[in-house]
Amino acid sequence: MLAVGALAVSLTSRPDTMSPGIGAAADGPPNIIFILADDLGYGDLGCYRPASAGINIIRTPNLDRLAAQGMRFTDFYAGNTVCAPSRCALMTGMHMGHAQIRGNGEKPLRREDVIIPEVLKKAGYATGMFGKWGLGMPDTEGAPHRKGWDEFYGHVNHVEAHFQQHPFLWEISKGETVKVDQPAGSYNNEAFTQKALSFLARHKAQPFLLYLAFTIPHAELHTPAKYLNQYKHKNGQSRFQPEIPFPAGNHYGEQATPKAAYAAMVTQLDDYVGQVLKKLDALGIANNTMVLFASDNGTHIEGGRSLDDVALMGSSGPLRGIKRDLFDGGIRTPFIVRWPGRVKAGAVNGFIGAFYDVLPTLSSVAGATLPNPVDGISFLPTLLDQKNQSVHPYLYWEFYERGFSRAVRSGQWKAVSLAPKAGSETVYLFDLDKDPGERTNVASQHTDIVARMKAYMAEAHTPSPLFSPQYRP
Template sequence: MRFSVKHGMYPLKSLLILSLCLSCNGSPKERENQRSVKPNIVFIIADDMGIGDLGSYGQEYIKTPHLDEMASKGMRFTQFYAGSTVCAPSRASLMTGQHTGVTHIRGNGEFPLRDQDTIIPQLLKKQGYRTAMYGKWGLGVEGTSGSPEKKGWDEFTGHLHHVDAHYQRPDSLWTLTDGMVKKMPVPANSYGNDIFTRKALSFIDGQTEEAPFFLYLSFTVPHAELLVPQKYLDMYLDEQGDSQFAPESAWPDGRHYGGQPFPKAAYAAMVSSIDDYVGQVMAALKRKGLDENTLVVFTSDNGTHIEGGRQRSDVDFFKSSGVYKGVKRDLYEGGIREPFIAYWPGTISANKVSDHTGAFWDILPTFYELAGGSADYLNTTGISFVNELTGAGTQEKHDHLYWEFYEGGGKQALLKGPWKAIRLKVKQDRNAAIELYNLSEDPSETMNVAEKHPEIVKMMDSVMRVENTPNPLFSFDR
């Protein structure tokens, strides 16, 4: 178990130290320029998007030109993993820098971040960053220790409760005002993600070079409910107003998620809506002249879903999970391997493809290091991947990655080198048989080779047992 990360001195760190030394004697203008060494950070996360939903990852039907351009001008990761296979633990892993064998929140439900959980915006604020979040929070409702005003956010508009984020046209949103979150009405028939994007654009427009900023844009699409502004749906309808992807199986009204006559077309439209929102953010950064000093990251919180009218056949039609097995709630690759694109002109070379193996718990130490902090004493299971982004020095590698999940009888997964181990029905039997896959030969996890490699199974089992730490909320023994 690792809770600290040791790193060498990067050129970026040297620049930051030099700027601090010079700031004592430099002119106000020089000090302003020196402060701009710290990059702005924009982190954009989709909700339930599969790795195969973007053109840059092989998608053939869904139009994603802005994200594809972002990939062509930046770095596209092929082996980057979510924190979990559903939203709350995945986002908790992201924010705390801890995998689900360690972090407090390991499943969906009413489990807020604790007072002692120090997360990304809190760390970046200590480094002089302005922080803003728009969209789905899901890590603490009003009055709890995880409410946004207690966790380092200067600005917030969005959903506190993850179930509220299931609906695309909310009647109200929570907003951080005067140090408190308040529920505020929104215009009738407004789409939440349109509001989040406008808020993000306004925030960018208000920035100067006096202080760096961290913007977390947390969309609620393409999660069900499969409801999307008509202009995006029109992209996937024919001249008669029918789906281009017929036959469609309509989802009726009256269930948890709203009705949708064209689930496949609506899902494609929701992915394209994210692409348009990202394009607007990128254009705003460029207009402000902030793009060259801003790292923009795009990813998804877990694999694609089969909810609200979307069926497994739809996943197969779009190849939303790519070549990988599984969807949301699986610990197979399709449930946790995500699109991950990093864009930073002048720092990240164009058209780079990275096979670096990383996960959500790496993001906290990475962002903290970029902000000038030392990752040496962070309470994290992550590894900074600054070197992979910048090409400076040798990138440290994980020995292994670990996940656990408590729905469906309990599940564990471990990735170590080419080997992927999965144990199912853990609540029934802590010693249940382990499935073993060699991802270098079988990325689709079709051939369980556990019987051929008992020594590897034994080793993977021992690591799983070490990585699972006690938790008052989640246990495989109850």
């Protein structure tokens, strides 16, 4: 059962209560491309950085151009602070109090978890997914071939996706998800991009959904030389000194220059996005294609990266925290939408939304019908600069590693509850209008607001047979 507040909002904005094709252009429903980065920080893109970033800036010209041609959201959030539950929220439209997958691990979606490709496929869309899936192994109900994808080429397993040159991937063949070997020395994300470009060429004459889920800049910090060399001086030294090499013998591969490698992987990601945008232009379909871009959670400190590196490179921007935190640095994401002729170019918007809003929004855009209520709301009115935008009473997250933690955002207020052991809950309250970096806990000054935020947390959470709160002693 859905939380009362979430249900009230969801039912007012379900696509099946709206005119079919409300977002579609006169020549039919638009193509939809959703590009997802893996562990990209809020401050890693040039368009999210202050002009004073200086020599530490990471070059992202294609994503900066995408933002200039579309709408850049300042207050949009991922589904969770790690990848599997965040992707579950994206696909299902459910927040962490209701989602099937609320933590990392190989837990699959169920048959009854209706997701984006299933909804759009019924509306006549061709569906293709290339990259990191992580929502069901091949023998489960969550396998790609059972969840609405016409085409799939990528990782089904999270651990396999940790490595940039994994020797095999998976694809849909003859109605099954099967293993496919990779050429020696090849980079998996390059393969994802080439498969995506081929998909675009083959489906340019019909509405399509393309989900391109890269595994960068997630560790391992391993990238082709043409990108790494952009962050090295002519003598081969990293631009980001001092570098502390990450040695061999760990889970992730060794890397002599982790800072340069991370920056290079962000630029690698940007280059792949640029290839997709260029292909749309070449095929003559850019004007009827909605392109969305986001990251699954905040930046990481894995594979040789450190908190000092995050600070040096400004990866979390002005926000507090990183991946595995429920402070905004762990969950607020760069979010960009370009839709020529429909979304105003160069727009910057403070709509407070989350991944679980994507399903109802894309359903509205495509004129599709949602079979069940969801926690998300359509932000299509915001994209079209209309005045009838519904708003969330609150956004909700919960996280199961390091003890059970929860977070709620309601308007300007953000509450984070940390419970490292049973009976010792600590609740932080922040006024994000005055304190976007979540530096000053004002819980003691606003006990009434704390009580309301805790009530939201209680309302939003439902028990899960797969995930139960665990407290460390």
